[in-house]
Amino acid sequence: MSKGIAVKTLDSAGGTQLAGGQDFFKVEGQDVVLLSDPVQGHGLQPHASPVMAEASSWMSLDGVSVCQEGHKASCGHPSTGRSWFTLPGDLS
Numbered sequence: 001m002s003k004g005i006a007v008k009t010l011d012s013a014g015g016t017q018l019a020g021g022q023d024f025f026k027v028e029g030q031d032v033v034l035l036s037d038p039v040q041g042h043g044l045q046p047h048a049s050p051v052m053a054e055a056s057s058w059m060s061l062d063g064v065s066v067c068q069e070g071h072k073a074s075c076g077h078p079s080t081g082r083s084w085f086t087l088p089g090d091l092s
Helices: none
Strands: 082-086
Touching: none
Parallel strands: none
Antiparallel strands: none
16 A cells, blocks of 8 residues: 655644755645654654654655655654655555
């Protein structure tokens, strides 16, 4: 089963997805989250300055992999995603 794509401010991985690696591909008016994009801090280390540590092996933007539901941030929390915008072939 495919999982939904993660987007800035509408999704979270322990803290709100902040995105920032790109600003040209949007879903629901928000930037799509990419590998290494920041997540809002939500506690002490490693939760103080987390970034997305996992991403799609199937889709990338400008050569950087797109994050989706279930991909983890460096703090270990999995991301949520837009259930209606899924990427085939990932996180089955």
